[in-house]
Amino acid sequence: MRILVVEDDADLLAGLSQALRESGYAVDQADEGNSALALAKAGSYDAIILDIMLPHLNGREILTQLRHTRSTPVLFLTACDTIDDRVEGLDLGADDYLVKPFDLAELLARVRAMIRRHHDVRDPVIRMGDLAIDTNARLVSKDGVPIELTAREYALVELLAMKRGGLVTRTFIYDHLFDDNHDSMSNLVDVYISRIRSKLGKDFVKTRRGEGYFVGN
């Protein structure tokens, strides 16, 4: 899962990015409005954490413009704490609203919930046959036995599980698994796919040659 964090305070931006990366997300950063809007429009993010008071273009304007083209889940993370601020933020099309100072665990839970809603997943534990993917604990177990996965492998499993029943292209996987800091080749996706196949079983993900990957229900 790839997340864009927009925050003008450098310390807060760094901390947020680190916390999200440690939770297994790919994270891009922006510290002012214009670049944030450009990133949000161009990139394929699973969620955006957006401050309101920003230089050049404020969070509300970014969200308004973004909503013309994209339905990316957006969480406002702001010091604007009045009821009017919250109502306005949510009515502009934000998916969630969290007031500073905030609790890190709560922020992460809200991001998870937002991503689940976006993929129309209700149960935080996704069950597929004998596999159970606990998106909160970030654990995959087969027949009740935990399977050891790296953070990146888990992120790929979760992404595929969220997209189950549909075709997933390699570009899509690449875009959602790696942030802009990553300059690896896109064939890295194939490497990760083969790794999770060996750990979860060959049938977990099927290859559609020339199109991408498919995960059944």
Add this chain to the structure above:
Amino acid sequence: MAIRSLRLRIQIWHAAILSLVVFGFAGLTYWQQSSWKMRETDRELAAAVEVLTSQLATIPKDEFAALISPGAVADTNSSRANATWQNLSVPDTFAYRRVRNRFEMPYFVISDSTGKSLKTSTQRFERTPPGTIYPPRQSSTYVLLRRMGEWREAYAQGPAGTTILAGRFIGTDYRDLHELAWTLTAVGVLLLFVGLIGGWIVSGRAVAPINQIASVAETISASELSDRINTDSMDREFAGLADTLNHAFDRLESAFQRQSQFTSDASHELRTPLSVMSMHQQLALSKPRSEDEYRETLAVCQRATQRMTDLVESLLVLARLDANPSPRWSTVELGELATNSIEDLLPLAEPKQIAVETQFEDSVFVRGDKIQLAQVITNLLQNAITHSPVGSTIEVFVNATETRAKLRLVDNGPGIAAEHLEKIFDRFYRIEADRNRRESGGSGLGLSICRSILELHRGQISVSSQHGKGCQFEISLPRVPASPDNSAQNLNPVD
């Protein structure tokens, strides 16, 4: 005991004035009516006396003397004089009033000088004739009047020492007047009553807007300051009062808004460093970290703490300036003050290779708080250093006119766009593009502190700038002559 109800007081005054008018008018009417009646009666009687006198005048003197002599026999005298004497009468025309009984007919008595009655009219009343009239008058037409109870009489000197008296019963007139008095009293009381009820209603309507104003004013509280008294259908006098109150509410509301804006801005400014601290602490504690990571967390927290400390300091300075502005007044040399501030800030300017050039006029003295004025110069200079590009020059001028001392600070920074110029002295106003505090490091309060301090010193601060070409701040203070006594004095020129 003072009556505190306006309405009651109006009513009492109204009642007093109304009764004065009503009863004054009634009294005047009564007096006019009665004196008119009496005058009428008197004229009538005087005329009767004159008629009698003129009738007697037709009798020759000697015949008349014989006629009235004691023991005169009626028949013996000449028939003409006798006939006149016998038919002596007050003409009916004088009883023109509607006569209710015979008493009201005028009567007459002719008596001799001893008071003995010689001749009376048919309606003769058992009443004492006036006897000799004092003072005796020669003029036969002189009529004296006397009032005797319910009778009114007029008399005059007749021929041969006789007295001619004509009278009339006026009891009926008195009863008429009494009736009139009662009618006037009854109508007066009724008028007064109606007037008082009307007055009570009118005064009630007159004070109704006051109650309306009061009830609206009562609903206006700290939470509901947006209500206003509706003056559309109000009389001019009350509309003025209501407008005054509305203006007071306006000022109150804007003061409240400024206050709550300030509080919300202050809490907003505190939230970001608080978030930074709490965020990094939670992150650090979420799993075991290396020593370097802990160090980094502590460094971040320290920066956040510093920011909060600066902010709280600034807030305290502002709060003190707002609440208890008591500068330690002394006479300050502006150039000297500026020199000190510049020296203090040179360590900030040196890493950016910024040169500070000064051009100070000598002996420019102002009165003020040394520390506060130094703070103004420091704040301005600090802003200039922060925003100036590396290697640029900042110029500081001190000069004076007859009455004002001026300090001007010119930098070659990016300048300030016109739309921001008016607002930069507002609390927490920060130019959008300059929100990255890591660079500017400001709390957004520095310039408002400058303005507050200068207001306290009866000074002004102004700014002019062209975007992209630097900006120029100027402070102006009342100039004072150089004082040999540079020590603190407790004279406060503001109050």
